[in-house]
Amino acid sequence: MSNFLNSSIGKKFLMSLTGFFLITFLLVHLLVNSLILFDQSGHLFNQAAHFMGTNPIIKVVEPVLAIGFILHIIYAVILTRQNQRARPIGYKQQKLSGSSSWASRNMFVLGILVFVFLAIHISNFFWKMKFTGHELLEEGAMGNMENAYLLVTTFFQQWYIVILYIIGAIALGFHLTHAFWSAFQTLGLSNSKWRKRLDTIGLIYTLVVAGGFAIIPIWVFIASLI
Amino acid sequence: MDLTLKVWRQENRKAKGRFETYAIKNISPDSSFLEMLDVLNEQLIREGQEPVVFDHDCREGICGTCGLFINGRAHGPDEDITTCQLHMRKFKDGDTIVVEPWRAGGFPVIKDLMVDRTAFDKILQAGGFISINTGSAPDGNASLVAKEKADEAMDAAACIGCGACVATCKNSSAMLFVASKVSQLAVLPQGKTEAVRRAKAMVAKMDELGFGNCTNTGACEVECPKNVSLAHIARLNREFLAANLKP
Ligand code: SF4
Ligand code: FES
Numbered sequence: 142m143s144n145f146l147n148s149s150i151g152k153k154f155l156m157s158l159t160g161f162f163l164i165t166f167l168l169v170h171l172l173v174n175s176l177i178l179f180d181q182s183g184h185l186f187n188q189a190a191h192f193m194g195t196n197p198i199i200k201v202v203e204p205v206l207a208i209g210f211i212l213h214i215i216y217a218v219i220l221t222r223q224n225q226r227a228r229p230i231g232y233k234q235q236k237l238s239g240s241s242s243w244a245s246r247n248m249f250v251l252g253i254l255v256f257v258f259l260a261i262h263i264s265n266f267f268w269k270m271k272f273t274g275h276e277l278l279e280e281g282a283m284g285n286m287e288n289a290y291l292l293v294t295t296f297f298q299q300w301y302i303v304i305l306y307i308i309g310a311i312a313l314g315f316h317l318t319h320a321f322w323s324a325f326q327t328l329g330l331s332n333s334k335w336r337k338r339l340d341t342i343g344l345i346y347t348l349v350v351a352g353g354f355a356i357i358p359i360w361v362f363i364a365s366l367i
Numbered sequence: 368m369d370l371t372l373k374v375w376r377q378e379n380r381k382a383k384g385r386f387e388t389y390a391i392k393n394i395s396p397d398s399s400f401l402e403m404l405d406v407l408n409e410q411l412i413r414e415g416q417e418p419v420v421f422d423h424d425c426r427e428g429i430c431g432t433c434g435l436f437i438n439g440r441a442h443g444p445d446e447d448i449t450t451c452q453l454h455m456r457k458f459k460d461g462d463t464i465v466v467e468p469w470r471a472g473g474f475p476v477i478k479d480l481m482v483d484r485t486a487f488d489k490i491l492q493a494g495g496f497i498s499i500n501t502g503s504a505p506d507g508n509a510s511l512v513a514k515e516k517a518d519e520a521m522d523a524a525a526c527i528g529c530g531a532c533v534a535t536c537k538n539s540s541a542m543l544f545v546a547s548k549v550s551q552l553a554v555l556p557q558g559k560t561e562a563v564r565r566a567k568a569m570v571a572k573m574d575e576l577g578f579g580n581c582t583n584t585g586a587c588e589v590e591c592p593k594n595v596s597l598a599h600i601a602r603l604n605r606e607f608l609a610a611n612l613k614p
Contacts, residue, residue: 145611148570149540149580150604220580224538227472227579233373233386234465236439237537240589246537248582323583329605332598 149223150327152216157327159213160320164346166206167313171353178360183290190289194270214256221249244315245323251316258309265296297361306358314351321346368394368455371463372407374419377476380483384476386465396456400443401426401433403455404466420479426451428592431527434534435480436467441531441590449529449592469530471539472577486576487528487544494568495548497557516554523550525593532587532595538579543587545573546603547595553606563613566606 145151173193176186193199237246244251269275270289277295278287297303321343325331331339369392377384391410394403401423408418424432433450437443443453458464466480474482512520526547533541549566552558558565581600588597 147574148607149574149578150570150607151611153580153582153604154608220582224540224579224582227539227577228470229472230470232436232439232467232470234439234467235436237535237584237586239440240535240586241537241584245582245584319583326583326597326601327604329601329603329608331601333596336598 149220152220153327155212155216156220157324159209159216160324162206162209163213164317164321164324166209167350168346171350174357175353177290177293177357181364183288183294186290186293187283187286187288190270191286194287210259214252217249217252242319245319248316248319251312254312255309255316258305258312261305262309265302266293294361294365297358298365300362303358303362307355310351310355313354314347317347317350318343368396368458368460368462370394370403370458370461373463373465374407374480375467375476376419376479377468379478380475384479394455396454398455399426399451400435400437400453400455401451420477420481422481423451428452429527431529434469434482434529434531436469436534438465441469441535442529442592447592447594449527449531452592469534471530471533473539473541474530474533482530484528484530486578487530487541489576490541490545490569490572491548493572494561494565495552497552497561499557499560501557510556512555520551520554523547523554523595523599526551526591526595527593529592531590531592533578535586535590536579536581537584537586538582540581540587541573541576541578542581542600542603543591543595543597545569546599549603549606550599553602562606563610566603566610570603570607 146155173186173189176189177183180186266289269292270278270287275292277292278289280291281288297306322331322336322339325335325339369390372389372391373386374389375384376387389407389411391403391407394406398406401421404419404421411418421435422432424430426433428449428451431449434442435450437450437453442448442450444457445453468474468476468480469482469484473486474484477483524547526544528544530544532543533539549569552565553562583597583600585597588595
C-alpha cells in the first residue's frame with residue numbers, strides 16, 4: 142500500500158478520490174443553500190441548516206470531509222513540487238495555450254484561490270454557527286433552531302462581500318472545469334467516447350455549481366435593495 | 368527565405384549552455400527544417416565554427432530520433448508531425464526561430480540540441496515486453512482478436528518514442544509514452560500474462576527516473592506526432608490500479 146501511495150498514479154488516485162468527495166459535497170451544499178432562494182421566510186433554509194448541524198450522519202461525514210480537504214491539499218503540494226523539479230531547466234519559449242486549457246495548467250493556483258476563499262467563507266458562517274455564535278443567529282430563533290437565514294441574508298447585503306463571493310465562485314468554476322473529467326481519467330474511468338461525454342457533464346456541473354454559488358449572494362443583495 | 372536562428376549551444380552534459388544567434392540566407396520554403404539546419408552547419412563549418420549537434424535518423428517520421436522544441440512547441444508549428452517532417456513553408460521570410468532541446472530532468476542534454484533518451488529504454492526494459500514464445504506468425508484466425516482491440520493496440524503501437532509528450536508536458540510527465548507501451552500489449556491476448564507485473568514495473572521505473580506526475584492537461588496528445596490518445600493513459604491507470612488490487 143505504501144508503495145502504491147508513493148507512486149505517481151497512487152498519489153493522483155488519492156487526489157481523484159478526495160476530489161470526487163468534494164464534488165459531491167459541493168452539490169449537496171448548493172442544494173441546501175438554494176433553499177435561500179425558494180423561501181423568503183427563511184424557514185426552509187433554517188430547517189435544513191438545523192438538520193445539517195444536528196444529524197448524526199452529517200456529524201460523521203463532517204470530519205471525513207475535513208480530512209478529504211486536507212489530503213487533497215497535501216497531495217496537491219507534493220505532486221506540484223515534484224512536477225516543478227521534473228524540469229530543472231525551463232524553456233526560453235513555450236506555447237501551451239494551443240494544446241491545453243488554461244485551467245488545466247493552473248490547477249494549483251486556482252486551488253490556492255479556492256482555499257483562501259474557503260477559509261474566509263468558513264469564518265463567515267460555519268465558524269459562527271458551530272462555535273462562536275452570533276446575535277443574528279439568536280434573533281427570531283425558534284427553540285434550538287438558529288436563524289441561519291438571517292445571518293446569511295444580512296451578510297450578503299454588503300456589496301464587497303457579494304463581489305468576494307462571486308470571485309470565489311469563478312475560481313472554483315475554473316478549478317472544476319478541469320477537475321471533473323480529470324478525476325474520472327485518473328481512475329481510468331474514461332475512453333475516447335466517454336471523454337467527450339464527461340467533458341459535457343463536467344461543464345454542466347460546473348455551470349450549475351459555480352453559477353449557483355454566485356447567484357445566491359447576488360439574489361440576496363438585489364432582494365435587499367427592493 | 369532569410370531567417371534569424373536562436374539556437375541552444377551546450378558544450379557537453381556538464382557545461383552551462385547559452386543561446387547563439389545565427390543569420391541564415393536563401394533558404395527554400397520547400398526544404399525541411401532539418402535541411403535548413405544542415406545548411407546552417409555547412410555555413411558554420413565554412414566559417415571554422417563547430418556545427419550544431421542535433422539528433423536525426425530516418426528523416427521520414429518513423430524512427431522517433433529527431434525532436435526539437437521550435438518556437439515554443441515540440442516538433443514545431445505544425446500538427447501531427449515529427450521535426451524531420453516540418454517544412455520551412457510553415458515560417459515566414461524574416462522570422463526569428465528559437466530552437467531548444469527537449470527540456471526534462473529525465474532527458475539530460477548531451478550536446479547542443481541532442482538529449483539523452485536512455486530513460487525511455489530503461490522504462491521499456493522494466494516491462495515493455497512479453498516473454499512468452501509466440502512462435503512464428505500464427506495461422507489466420509487461430510487466436511481471435513476483435514477488430515476494435517487490434518485497432519487500439521495498433522494505435523498505441525504507433526508511438527515512436529520521440530519524447531515530444533515529455534517535452535511539451537508542463538510536468539515533464541512520460542505518461543503518454545508509458546501508456547502507449549502498456550496499451551499496445553494490454554489489449555492483446557499475448558500481453559495478458561504479464562499485465563500485472565508490467566504496469567507496476569514500468570510506472571515504478573518512470574517515477575524513479577524523475578519524470579513528473581501527469582495532471583491530465585492533454586498537451587501531450589496534441590503534440591504527439593502519432594496522435595496517441597489520452598484514452599491510453601486512462602487504460603494505464605486502470606491497469607495500474609488493477610495490478611495493485613491483485614495480491
Ligand atoms: S507518445 Fe507520441 S509524443 Fe510520446 S514518445 Fe510516443 S510518439 Fe512521441
Ligand atoms: S528522423 Fe526519424 S522521425 Fe525524424
